[in-house]
C-alpha cells in the first residue's frame with residue numbers, strides 16, 4: 001500500500017506525521033520526495049548506504065552542421081531553444097531532457113551532454129528502508145528526481161511518501177499512483193485555504209484522502225465544517241503541546257518519547273488500511 005503524506009502549505013507538521021507513522025509501524029519503506037528541502041532524515045536518522053546521481057541529457061549544437069532550419073525549436077514544447085540565423089541558443093534551465101530536438105534535427109547537428117540535477121541517497125534505520133532525493137542548488141526541476149525515487153519503491157509492503165508542501169508539479173508527481181493521501185493541516189484560515197487547494201488536486205487525481213489536524217486546539221472550527229461538508233474523514237487530531245514542539249525542534253520522534261503516540265499512529269495506519277480496503281471492494 002502506498003500512502004502519501006501531503007499538505008497544502010509548509011509548516012503544518014507533515015514530515016512529523018509521516019516519519020512517526022513509519023517509526024510506529026517499524027517496517028516500511030519511507031521516501032522523502034521533498035527534494036528541495038528534505039528533512040525526514042533528521043527524525044529517522046538512517047544509516048546512508050548508497051548515493052546516486054540523477055542526470056538529464058541536455059542538447060549541444062554543432063554549429064558546423066547546423067543549417068538553422070528551426071525544427072528543433074519548433075518541436076521543443078518547453079521553449080528551451082531559440083534558433084537565430086547565425087546560431088542556436090539552448091536554455092539549460094528550461095530543458096527537460098526529452099531528446100525530441102535531436103530526434104527531429106535533419107542534420108544530426110545535436111549531441112547530448114549529461115547534466116546533474118541532484119542526488120538520491122538510500123539507507124536504512126532498523127526495519128525502515130529510507131530513500132531521499134536532494135536537488136542541486138539553483139536547479140529548478142524537482143520532478144525527474146522524484147520520479148527516480150519513486151522508481152525505487154517496493155512492489156509490496158507499506159510505502160510512505162513524504163510530499164513537498166503545496167500543490168505544484170512536484171507534489172502531483174509524488175502523490176499520483178498513491179492508494180491513499182493523508183493531508184496534514186491546521187484549523188486556521190490559512191490552513192483551510194491551502195487544504196481546499198490540496199483536496200481539489202486529490203479529487204482531480206481520484207485519490208482517496210483523510211485529514212490529520214495538527215495543533216487542533218488553536219484556531220477555529222472552519223476546517224472541521226469543511227471536512228464534514230466534503231465527507232473527508234478526520235483521522236487524527238494532535239493538540240498544541242509544548243512537549244511535541246520541543247521534541248520536533250530537537251529532531252526527536254514523538255513515538256519514542258510519548259508512548260501514547262505510538263498507539264495513535266498505529267491506529268491512524270489501521271484506519272487508512274480500512275478505507276483503502278473498503279474502496280478496493282466497492
Ligand code: SF4
Pocket residue numbers: 061065066067068069070071072073083088104105106107108109110
Ligand atoms: S534542427 Fe538541427 S539543423 Fe535545424 S536549427 Fe536545430 S540544430 Fe540546427
Ligand code: SF4
Pocket residue numbers: 057058059075076077078079080081090094095096097098099100101102
Ligand atoms: S531535450 Fe527536449 S526540452 Fe530539452 S531542448 Fe530538446 S526538445 Fe527542448
